[in-house]
Amino acid sequence: MKYTSQSVALPYFIAAIGLFVGQIVFGLAMGLQYVVGDFLFPEIPFNVARMVHTNLLIVWLLFGFMGAAYYLIPEETETELYSPKLALLMFWIFLIAGAATILGYLFVDYNTLAEMTGNNILATMGREFLEQPLLTKIGIVIVALAFLFNISMTMLKGRKTVISIVMLLGLWGLAIFFLFSFYNPGNLVKDKFYWWWVVHLWVEGVWELIMAAMLAFVLIKVTGVDREVIEKWLYVIITLALVTGLIGTGHHYFWIGTPGYWQWWGSIFSALEPIPFFAMTVFAFNMVNRRRREHPNKAAVLWALGTGVMAFLGAGVWGFLHTLAPVNFYTHGSQITAAHGHMAFYGAYVLVVLTIISYAMPLLRGRAANSQRAQVVEMWSFWLMTISMVFITLFLTAAGILQVWLQRVSDTPMPFMQVQDQISLFYWMRLWAGVVFAVGLVTYVASFFVKGESKPLITP
Amino acid sequence: MARNSGPETTARRLPGDLAIWFFILAELLAFGVFFVVYAFTRANHVELFNAEQLTLDRTSGAINTVLLLTSSFFVVRAVQVAEAGFSRRAAPWLAAAFACGAGFVVVKIFEYAEKIGAGISLSSSTFYMFYLSLTFFHFMHVILGLVIIAAMWNGARTGRYGPGNMNGIETGAAYWHMVDLVWLILFPLIYVMR
Amino acid sequence: MQSSLSSPRHASSHGTPNRAAIIWAALIFATMLTWMVGERGDAGPAVTALLMTIAFAKGTLIILDYMALRRAPLMWPLIALGWMLLVCSMIGLAYWKGLAA
Known part of the structure; x- marks a missing residue:
């Protein structure tokens, strides 16, 4: 470790591994539900377990990407992180929001959860992988913006390498395409059309940039x-x-x-x-x-x-x-x-x-x-x-x-x-x-x- | 790979950067797949393809071929001049190459305007889907090529290239020739052959 | 991976201006030929073969001379020419299949 601010990556990595364990626990439960349909019913039905399994995956990978960015950007740009404090604050906000969301899935009926979290103001819930309540989605955007601000400011004052530029490009793309999760047109074709702008353009687009840069x-x-x-x-x-x-x-x-x-x-x-x-x-x-x-x-x-x-x-x-x-x-x-x-x-x-x-x-x-x-x-x-x-x-x-x-x-x-x-x-x-x-x-x-x-x- | 073994080395050498050649191979593969899919799809709809092919403007296609070939020739001249040690004299050749490429774009825009004016879209028929997709995919490559040529022109003007530094200009030139190369199949395939 | 290894003394890969001009003239002539075939509306297996042969010949000139692969390690001109040959013959095959149909 060449820069002390790189150490903010540590909690991100620990959280990622912790949530990974959670993802696998729910994966196993679902694997069993495939063959023993009423396992854990009615407490955790298949649809809820699946939601938790996939959402945990996305969240822990995001923790991993953010931790990776906090680790590699200072080293690549050869300068300390713009604000390690902001990075730690965002860590806790993201972790608590993520945990609250998962607990919400598990202990609150999805319809009730939707009512509680303002889905009637702007309906964004109920779509595969984007099940998060409106509040969580807004939280993700805030965390992402603060994170990108932190990383971008670090890059502006430091050395600009191809790796850090590609990483940043990928992370900005990730945030920008997530905005389409707020767009939920009534027309089912359009709904699916733009839903893929988040899902596909993440995993087969901008995430590949992040992956290539990390590798x-x-x-x-x-x-x-x-x-x-x-x-x-x-x-x-x-x-x-x-x-x-x-x-x-x-x-x-x-x-x-x-x-x-x-x-x-x-x-x-x-x-x-x-x-x-x-x-x-x-x-x-x-x-x-x-x-x-x-x-x-x-x-x-x-x-x-x-x-x-x-x-x-x-x-x-x-x-x-x-x-x-x-x-x-x-x-x-x-x-x-x-x-x-x-x-x-x-x-x-x-x-x-x-x-x-x-x-x-x-x-x-x-x-x-x-x-x-x-x-x-x-x-x-x-x-x-x-x-x-x-x-x-x-x-x-x-x-x-x-x-x-x-x-x-x-x-x-x-x-x-x-x-x-x-x-x-x-x-x-x-x-x-x-x-x-x-x-x-x-x-x-x-x-x-x-x-x-x-x-x-x-x-x- | 070149080894600088002596004054009269005739070692084989890949011009430009290795990375651009990997990229060119991927591009050739993409265009190749597109061409072959077109040809085999046509085999199932020969009458439709033959009828609608007649609505294409062959002359503007031929003019565009000439423009691309001439542009490629100018780029070769620019590379030769730069290799002889006159980087700044390469700039006008690159400007000429850019002009030809821009001419291609103008002709193509007129062609598209005419087709769109006639109410033709990607959904009109399988033939028009291919015609528009393939030419537009190529069109985007021409635009990117023009950006690269502009960058090369700027480099040449500031005297960047010379016998000791050919990497940049050779890399850009290789890409531009690739854009030309795929058009040499595209033109007879879509505009002429029936 | 190769960095800019060009030294002032390496043999030129890019030919002479005269050669480039002659090739340009040949390419333009071949283009005119293709255009004429189109204007006459010729069709049939022989015409398909002619047009694909012209395209292959033009491509060979571009690959070997303009792209300067003639003096590149053998693998590179072979890949490029192989691509050209493969694509042109697959197209020919598809047209032949279209005749049968």
Whole structure:
């Protein structure tokens, strides 16, 4: 850690990991509800558990991104953070607002929650992933603005590097596209149309910039490859990501009542979306192979390489599987979508946040790298979580293929619930893979408490 | 990769920056996919495509081809002049290249205005969807190319380029030639071939 | 990755002005040919083959000379020419399929 204000990242990272644990708890509960429908009913029905599962994911990734920004922006700009106090204040506001929202989901009936929080003044609730009450949404905007103000002011007074510019661009994009969550037109087609401007343009647009910047930062640090080289790759990757990702929004406009040309635009451009992810994989391996130093933090290198591979598989390959309109005609909204969603979020965003945490956390705790033993435990957690996620994805894909076949392709299509019974075996197997994932996560958390002789911090 | 091994080195060398070549490959792939999808879609609607193709203005398409080719020639001349050590003398060549590119944009805008005036839109038919999408996708590349040429012109004017510093001008030139290259397929494919 | 390695002594990749001008003339001539075919309204497999061959020839000149890949490491001109060949022949194939239909 070169600048004392970088330490504000620490609470953000801790909160991210804590909420990650919460997300997985609810994921397991839902995995069980898939096969034992009345588990936890009526206290926590499936729809509530799902809302908590997905909202926690988004919130902890946002904590991760903000922590990453607070860590890497001072180091990149070579100056202290504009206001560490503001960063800490925003941390508490965001944490409390997030926790209150989740508790609201769990303990208050959703309709009552809507009434209590002013949904009748401006109706924004009730849409997938954007279920947050109006007050929470406003809170998110305030926190985001204060955060961007803090980061932007830091950049203005410091060195401007490509990594920090790309990071900032991504974060500004994230805030700007979130504003569309306040736009809720009565026309259902328009509603869906702009809903994707938040959802798609986040995960397949501006988040990719954030991800590329974070990965590039860690790779510079652990490989010692010239900044110039890494920056060129960054330019190529973000241009490809934006060209394919922005027009690729069209793959959500196939069947929602939008004009037919979206089937062409969406198919062609989203078919190319794996390219930037492939470039990112090549980039990560290339940089590690050309490393000029042996960084003592081996675990961070593993997470970084894992990000490249798993993002390409989950977002690239599994996305491509069902992105062409003629295929999507059958697979739309099936378990194949769920398979893609799980591996893409894990491979791209979960892993990139864990990469930066793995790199930065030892430094924040005053050492260059964790002890050998702690790193071994951490790497075990990587393999447990990654392999079980591969199995979750494979089981869901198998379930999806069977579902599409029985319910949509077959000459004698079966009703939805009957099909669900037919594929319950895969849901059971997915649940067990999920249990292994949870074991991996516990291992991960435990790795922070493993004692041992750590590598001392040598300030050059 | 070039190795500066001696005065008479004939080592093979990729002009410009490696990153732009990765980018160009991705662009070629995107255009390639678009072209092939067009061609195979046409195979299922030959009569529709043949009939509506006749409504396109082939002459303005040909003029635009000439403009792009000439523009590319000027860029080559600018690179040659810069390589000979006369960065400032490259500037007028780049200005000429920019003018040709701008001419392309003007012709294209007239063509679009005529089509939109006739009530043609992306939803009119599969053919017009492809015609408008493909040419507009290319059009956006021309606009970006013009911005790059303007930046190169500025660099040349301030004497930035020379035999020891060809990276910037070669990188921009490679991109501009790519914009030209894809049009060389686009023009016969959409305007002429039936 | 390559930084600006161009040294004053590297062999020129960009040919001579005369060569560039001759290539330009050839490209313009080929364009006129394509335009004429369009004006005459010619169609059929032979015309498709002709037009794609013209496009491929023009593309080859651009790739090898204007893009200066003639003196680049062999992989690069091969990829670019391979792309050109692949796209032109796929288009040809699709037109042939259109005839059969």
